[in-house]
Amino acid sequence: MHQKPIRRLWRQARLATLTGTDWGLLEHGALLTEDERIAWVGPVADLPSDLSVDEEHDLGGGLLTPGLVDCHTHLVYGGRRADEAELRLNGVSYEQIARAGGGIRSTVAATRAASEEELLAQAVRRTQVLRQQGVTTLEVKSGYGLSLEAEARCLRVARRLGNETGLSVRTTFLGAHALPPEFEGRPDDYIDAVCTWLPTLHAQGLVDAVDAFCETIGFTPAQTRQVFEAARSLGLPVKLHAEQLSDQGGAALAASFGALSCDHLEHLSPEGIAAMKAAGTVAVLLPGAFYMLRETKLPPVAALREAGVPMAVSTDHNPGTSPALSLPLMAHMACSFFRLTPLEAVRGITVHAARALGLHDRGTLAPGQRADLALWDLEHPNELTYWFGHTPCRCVVVGGEECS
Numbered sequence: 001m002h003q004k005p006i007r008r009l010w011r012q013a014r015l016a017t018l019t020g021t022d023w024g025l026l027e028h029g030a031l032l033t034e035d036e037r038i039a040w041v042g043p044v045a046d047l048p049s050d051l052s053v054d055e056e057h058d059l060g061g062g063l064l065t066p067g068l069v070d071c072h073t074h075l076v077y078g079g080r081r082a083d084e085a086e087l088r089l090n091g092v093s094y095e096q097i098a099r100a101g102g103g104i105r106s107t108v109a110a111t112r113a114a115s116e117e118e119l120l121a122q123a124v125r126r127t128q129v130l131r132q133q134g135v136t137t138l139e140v141k142s143g144y145g146l147s148l149e150a151e152a153r154c155l156r157v158a159r160r161l162g163n164e165t166g167l168s169v170r171t172t173f174l175g176a177h178a179l180p181p182e183f184e185g186r187p188d189d190y191i192d193a194v195c196t197w198l199p200t201l202h203a204q205g206l207v208d209a210v211d212a213f214c215e216t217i218g219f220t221p222a223q224t225r226q227v228f229e230a231a232r233s234l235g236l237p238v239k240l241h242a243e244q245l246s247d248q249g250g251a252a253l254a255a256s257f258g259a260l261s262c263d264h265l266e267h268l269s270p271e272g273i274a275a276m277k278a279a280g281t282v283a284v285l286l287p288g289a290f291y292m293l294r295e296t297k298l299p300p301v302a303a304l305r306e307a308g309v310p311m312a313v314s315t316d317h318n319p320g321t322s323p324a325l326s327l328p329l330m331a332h333m334a335c336s337f338f339r340l341t342p343l344e345a346v347r348g349i350t351v352h353a354a355r356a357l358g359l360h361d362r363g364t365l366a367p368g369q370r371a372d373l374a375l376w377d378l379e380h381p382n383e384l385t386y387w388f389g390h391t392p393c394r395c396v397v398v399g400g401e402e403c404s
């Protein structure tokens with residue numbers, strides 16, 4: 001039986017729709033939702049006088065924006081790496097730690113030792129913090145299991161996160177994140193294994209996209225290509241940790257597979273930029289990892305802007321290089337470190353972040369879009385990149401339902 005949609009009117013707010021090339025500010029705005037979609041957006045004065053709704057929500061004079069999208073996280077893992085962070089602050093490099101078997105591998109050991117319920121409980125807590133700071137959609141990568149069983153466990157946790165928290169979660173298989181100890185000295189064999197796991201994980205409905213870490217301390221372009229070919233044969237989109245510590249030509253490789261995004265990009269070349277532009281690939285900038293690794297090489301933001309490559313910003317939440325759980329803080333840092341404009345950074349945590357996940361139904365306030373909203377104690381959306389270290393988010397709405 002076809003049920004009548006629930007119509008909700010949201011009023012008494014300033015709206016930042018982000019639909020055009022500007023903030024899309026509506027001073028006295030109103031928004032009408034029907035079930036999980038936005039049905040109408042406009043000035044409150046334009047609302048029909050005879051409008052009938054099921055619920056009316058007074059937004060108390062706050063600022064309403066699209067719900068934020070965190071498009072790159074490694075949120076499911078066991079343990080923590082504060083000791084490693086301390087080592088780094090005492091002068092040991094990330095690469096030295098990785099080569100000595102620490103780094104990602106120590107998280108792999110802790111993740112393998114954790115039960116699915118433990119992993120879920122920790123991931124739920126982290127997701128709630130993201131939500132308290134405006135996030136309504138997030139991507140979660142595997143990559144700390146590195147065996148079929150442990151990768152499946154992490155991806156199941158990512159799937160369950162959506163049900164537990166009410167947020168939209170997209171899953172990414174990152175089996176090619178690091179070499180597990182049982183494959184020491186045999187990276188090609190490991191990549192063969194990763195490619196055989198992928199169809200199994202996909203058949204279980206656990207994979208929305210496929211990622212790899214193409215780097216001197218990760219996998220070569222040839223190994224990355226093999227993973228991408230396995231993804232393509234299943235019709236799965238790809239993305240890539242590319243040009244983080246060196247220029248491997250990863251961005252151009254990923255673009256040749258029509259990648260949704262290339263992420264990090266501090267060492268991105270002009271050729272990589274051109275290939276990303278031609279393929280419509282989003283550049284995901286990760287200032288949290290840049291900051292924590294105390295990098296000095298900046299991603300080529302001016303050239304990306306000039307080329308018209310859409311830029312997104314994400315937390316890259318992970319226990320090694322970016323234990324960050326505030327997307328507005330990352331937007332702030334993208335402005336201060338990478339010189340994004342406040343508008344670019346806010347588009348980077350909304351509409352462009354959605355695009356980095358292949359999602360075109362969120363990230364702006366417009367009819368037909370998902371009713372994923374964030375309500376802020378702010379006067380203007382440029383304050384999203386201004387304040388740092390506190391949480392001006394009052395609540396989020398996910399699919400038309402108030403969520404926190």
Ligand code: NIG
Nearest residue numbers: 104213241289316318320321
């Ligand atoms: O995105 N670059 C590789 N992966 C993560 C770091 C993972 C870790 O150190 O645990 C990143 O920065």
Ligand code: FE
Nearest residue numbers: 072074241316
């Ligand atoms: Fe990452």
